[in-house]
Amino acid sequence: MFDRHHAVWPENMPRHLSLPQTSLYTNLEVSALRYPDRDAINYYDSPITFAELKAQVDALAGYLQAQGVERGDRVLLFMQNAPQFIIGYYAILRANAIVVPVNPMNRTAELEHYLDDTDAAVAICGQELAGFIAPLVGHGNLRRVVVAAYSDYLTRDTDLPLPEEVQAPAAPVKGEGLVSWQQALAAGEPLGPLLVGPDDLAVFPYSSGTTGAPKGCMHTHRSVMATCVQGAVWSHGTTESVTLATLPYFHVTGMQGSMNSPIYGGSLIVLMTRWDRRVAATLIERYRVSRWVNIVTMAIDLLSDPQVEDFDLSSLENIGGGGAAMPAAVSDKLFQLTGLRYMEGYGLSETIAGTHINPTDKPKAQCLGIPVFDIDSRIINVETGEEMAVGEVGEIITHGPQVFQGYWKRPQETQKAFIELDGKRFFRTGDLGYYDEEGYFFIVDRVKRMINASGFKVWPAEVESLMYRHPAIQESCVISTPHARRGETVKACVVLAADQRGQVSEQQIIDWCRDEMAAYKVPQVVEFRDELPRSPTGKVMWRALQEQEWAGQARQAC
Structure with a gap:
């Protein structure tokens, strides 16, 4: 057992945690029983109590079961951060099924893979995304899509500027297999027994590698419970904690640090659908936010706001996350402003968030931390x-x-x-x-071939697979290229079909990619080549291209 880090272990912190031997849904059930009238969510100044949250979770779970969702079935959850994401997530678990969180930046071609891979018969989506999944009703097993309008949960007036998706009123839901969120909740379907426990499968966040399409990471209620509880304890979370949720919930760090941990602890989630640094600062001040889990680029953006010092951020007790190393100058500014050091950590989809986190009293800069x-x-x-x-x-x-x-x-x-x-x-x-x-x-x-663009993981093999759908592309090799703001970004080395050379431009390829894939995956640079380097066995030598790219950029910088 690695124990070298025990000498710097936080004082008065146990080294072992006994985890609850229950389902994740039980965390919500217990918090609703203990704190029924306490606000569980505040969504742009509109509150939802724990009792209300559980009631809606149970109503939706009954509807899912009425649609034939059974123990171990996979259900796609395809939406941005909103109360409906939380309700949908826990309703799927209460229906004894498995949550498949899907990045809302994915498009129809990408969704096909998730449906084929999971055999999902039911999906829950935001109304702004319905157009991407509606054409797939009847594809594979998909037969029902529940469509949610985020504005349904704006129950009070607010002076906060709202994203377009949040402002948009609920539109009529039409189309085969589509039903509105409100219809599903109002259906009044009876709720069957809770059958799942700690060793049942609970969540499939999708990861990828060098050899093809994204793959589902099989997590049980027990493994998800682990980082949910560990994160709360490590950051000294209590029922009085207030968590600002800005990371997307489909991502394991946001899912655990900003959703599951607060629900486990019976504390408040202040929820944002889209990142806006001025709104974030306002919410920190207005609701006395104490915990903020983010990616480094969000912290950098907040601190670069020339008006950030006009806001009272004194309630913050813990700020941390990952996605990239925190620059020393930004860390110093954060410390000057709040008296806090940025708590960097490390984890993956395969570990459902953090395995390593810096000690709160002895953090090191640009460091993954210590094993928790x-x-x-x-x-x-x-x-x-x-x-x-x-x-x-x-x-x-x-x-x-x-x-x-x-x-x-x-x-x-x-x-x-x-x-x-x-x-x-x-x-x-x-x-x-x-x-x-x-x-x-x-x-x-x-070791893995992966591009980290502002904390978003881009898997070259997946991008290449999508690019091969373009009729003019004969071959494509995706690599990373340096980027001033994102750290690195996506570049595609492309060989055009012989009859397409001179007929298609680099920008046309980029524009096509924008329509076919999530924005963070889109190549920011396309370079046409006559051929790609190959090994003696005929494999494309992506590593050679990668090394040439970074070496060339380094020479230009000199």
């Missing part, structure tokens, strides 16, 4: 599996209660993702890093 409760992490040689020593770079592997069961329908990839060491099953993260003398972990590179 019941986590055993090591550094191994990528090729041999041999354990590495202090300061030696290798692959980060981790063992703990939040590690997933494996990839849905992919036993071979599951087998490759784990290694046995000292009689334990460790997950191979694919990230290269090292630990220092005190047991703090640092990341230096990635």
Whole structure:
């Protein structure tokens, strides 16, 4: 068991946590029983109590069961942050089913994969996204889509500027298989028994790799419960905590830190659908927000607001997240403004958020932190599996209660993702890093081929697969390229079909991609090439292209 970090373990913090032996839904049930009249959610100044939240969850769960949703079925949850996301999430769990959170930036072609992979018969979506999934009713097993208008939950006047999707009134829901959110809640369907427990599957966040389409990470109620409870305890969360929710809920960090943890603790979620730094500052001041889980780019944006010092941010007790390293200058400004250091952490979809977090009293800059409760992490040689020593770079592997069961329908990839060491099953993260003398972990590179654009993970193989739908593209290799604001962004090296050369421009390819895929995946740069470099076995040498790109950009910067 790795224990080098115990010397810097937070004072008066237990090293082991006993997790509840229940379903995630039970967390909501208990909080609603204890605090029925306490606000669970505040949505742009409109409150929802725990009692109201549970009542609507149960109503929707009854409707899902009436549609044939049974224990172990997968249900797509395709929407932006809104009260309906939380209600939908817990209703799916209460129906004894599995939540499949889908990035709302995905489009029809991408949704086909999720439907085919999960065999989902039911989906829940925001009305602004209905046009992307409605054409797929009848595709595979999909037969019912519940459509939600976010404005239904604006029950009080607000002076806050609202995103267009939130302002939009509920539109008539028409089309085969489509039903409105309000119709579903009003159906009055009876609710069957809660059958699932800690070892049943609960959530499938989708991850990806170098070899194809996104794959579902199978998480049980127990593994999701782990980071839900660990995060609350590590950040000293209480019933009086107020959490600002700005990270998207489909993402495991937002899902756990800004939704499941507060519901477990019976505390308030101040919820935003879209990021707006001025609205965020107003909400922090107005509701005395104490906890804010974010990505580094959000913190940078808030602190770059010339009017940020006009707001009272003194209620903040914990600010942290990840997605990229926090620049020292920004960290210093945060400290000057709030007296707080940014608490960087590390986790993946496969670990349903954090496995490593910086100690609140002894954080290190641009550092992943230390392994948290019941986590055993090591550094191994990528090729041999041999354990590495202090300061030696290798692959980060981790063992703990939040590690997933494996990839849905992919036993071979599951087998490759784990290694046995000292009689334990460790997950191979694919990230290269090292630990220092005190047991703090640092990341230096990635074994996996992945682009990190402002905290959004872009998987080149997925983008390439989508680009091959363009009739003019013969070959495509997606790599990263430096970007001043995002750190890195997406570049596509493209070989056009012989009869298309000179007929299609780089910008036309980019414009086509914008229509076909989520915005963060769209190549910001397209470079036409006569051919792509290949290995002796005929494989495209993406790593060579990647190294050429960064070396070339470095020379230009000199």
